[in-house]
Amino acid sequence: MMFGVTRSNYLFGGIVCCIIFLSSQIVASSYVDAAFAEYTSLGQATTAAQGNVAAAFSNPALLSTLKKSFIGSQSSSRYDSDISIHNIYATQHIKGLDLGLHVPVKQISNISETEANNSDEGVEIGSLSDIQIELQLSVSKCLTEHVSVGMSLKGEAHKLANETAKGIGLDLGLATDFNSVNVGARIENIVSKKIWSTGEEESLPTLYHLGVSYSPFETIMLLSDIVLGETKTLNLAAITQLTKNLSIQSGVADVLDTKKWGLGLDLDLSGFHITYSMSSAHVLGANHTLGVSLAY
């Protein structure tokens, strides 16, 4: 495998260095749960899901595997409406670089504010909320016909109860393929810092994702992810192309423990994609996500 050096390689490398430099200066970090239908319908096994726009915002290297540019929006209700997430996103190929922009907004409302009364028993005194907005800028570059790398810079503003925080984080990704096997890798939060109005500083744990996908038939793709961090998680999924315009997705996140299943479908109407997923977090309730996007 050759790694030829061109002008665009220099440009990409410069951007990477610039982003890493900036991320180390801005001293903040953020993380908003993935807001895409595919994230749940594929059981979070998205690291090697080549050609999938939602997966490209998990593993930025996958941006270079998209055949078209996308613009879209999705809305998600999690745990029987305890959490609502809305996002907008767009991807574009510009001068050898594949760029992605993603803005998710998450809101959790009606959180009881409580305190102890004079008898040291709990009393409810009000209601609190948790609101996060994130700006994710992703860039990907094909190094060779079969290898691409990417990164995502994430900026975040967070209001939690009466405190606020600002943060920044950085993910790196890699995508490659060998015959009909696709391999993806992602280092999530390789840089991460978040500063609260209380003065507290936090860093999100760095997670290492390794994904493999394989298509035994033209209409089926099997996916698996291993996530290594403080715990180890195995995620499995499958994408089945039922017709030219309709595919269904199914997956199980954390197969070895909580087994959160997900189902979804993607309907392609002449470039307009309608995406829906539902999943279960068992005792916490059901998740539903609906989205629409335009591929051009």
Place this chain on the structure above:
Amino acid sequence: MLFVAILSQIIHADPLSPMGILVQKRGVSSLSFQRDLTPLSASPKRIKIIQIKNRRGLQVQGSEEPLRLYEFEVGSDIEALSEEINGQADVVYAEPLYPVQIFQTPNDTGYAYQDYLKESSLKFLDYIPENEGVVVAVLDTGVDRYHEDLSLNMWQNIADPINGLDDDGNGFVDDLNGYNFCGYTYETPDNDPMDQHSHGTHLSGLISAEQNNSIGIAGINSKTKIMAVKFLDERGYGNQLDAAMAIRYAVDNGADIINCSWGFYRKNTVLEDAMAYAESKGVIVIAAMGNTNTNLKEYPAAFSSVWAIGASSDSEERAHFSSIGEHIDFSVPGQDIYSLINGNSYGFKSGTSQSSAIMTGIVAKLLSNNPEATKSELYTLLKSVSTQSEAKDLILGYGIPDIEDLLLKLNLTEVDEEETVVVSFVGTMSISRFMNYPNPIIDSTTFGFESNESGAEIEIVIYNQLGDKVDSLSATSSSGYNKISWTPDTLLNGTYFYRTIITGTSDTYTKKGKLIVLQ
């Protein structure tokens, strides 16, 4: 969203502001119906003729003109406009029509569980036989007449079955199960007094829930019939005119006692007239003092003909929320009282509302033993056995009736243990006020809750926003208030979810909640 917010502000602008002005004019001539007031500083947007009818559907005001309700735009100075109208010729009175509301401290104000039928002198109520024949009208948010622990004790007006006709000619069509006066002022009453709030159902259970049926609780006099007379809406709000109509309905349809666990700090002639009407018919009206912890008079409790009931604590002192004043007659327990909740449920509520209902149950029980007893005789009897019978004060009135002493007065002996009516909570595990506190969590938090069962297994699992389990706790419950401490040592700031499962001998309680770690 903005529209919703503005609409919400309009609907809830000020639930305590007057709703209009009730005007009573002199019937000086037949033309007076046509003659209106001289122009006011603000024009009414609507004037309604209000008919207060007797049991035959006739106007009760005699030769007087009917009442008129002047409605003004939101924000009008109703008090000033009332003064303007009062200054005009031929006006007998013009008074703001005030809203009324239930007296109930929120369930989460936090008080230790009190088994008032076991640990106070009220336990001796078991030794007083209960008999049929007493009808208690619960004027409130309605009653869940299908509740498993109350349905057999609901009053029915069998003379007016549901057939679209006013069979008994009492002016109310199909009032088989009582009547709903909520909205009478605006001509939208109906014949369905179902409870949409649970306040009225909770009170009714205290008075007359079934005894010894192996479910739920035991009412103080379970042979009492509950007449459901609704005039408070699903939020617990109503107005004095609807209340007055509800009182007249209860009196005219055979109530012996009327329980009023609601009120407002301004009085009103229409309401006062209705109370006087009840008094004239020998009906006992028992009302809650209010939960303001001040000497603010609340009506109807402050009307002289009404028994005003305050709340006592488990240490037989005034409950901290209970209002005080020279008009208070008696005090009875009102903290963390367990009774019925809509939909075959049960729960705790606190307030002078509950105290009023407990006193209503006591009076109903006494009256069932001596239907000829007068209001005055019953009052004197209860006063004579109360803890401050010779030294009435503003705090507890004559104090708390000592039922053991009452047994001696009534010359009743304790029945054999085997014959004792069992006040049981059989088959029902009750968990309430489950929450973690403080929230947000700075260092550590406590999961606290009330339980009536000891030995139940408690499991609390904490999840992150991805639904992954991050910690778990387990413990065993004790009867009373339970506390389980938790320190989120390694968690990042953010919102987390918890799910609790409490497995008792007969029931399982589950709850999902949210907590914030903010260190």
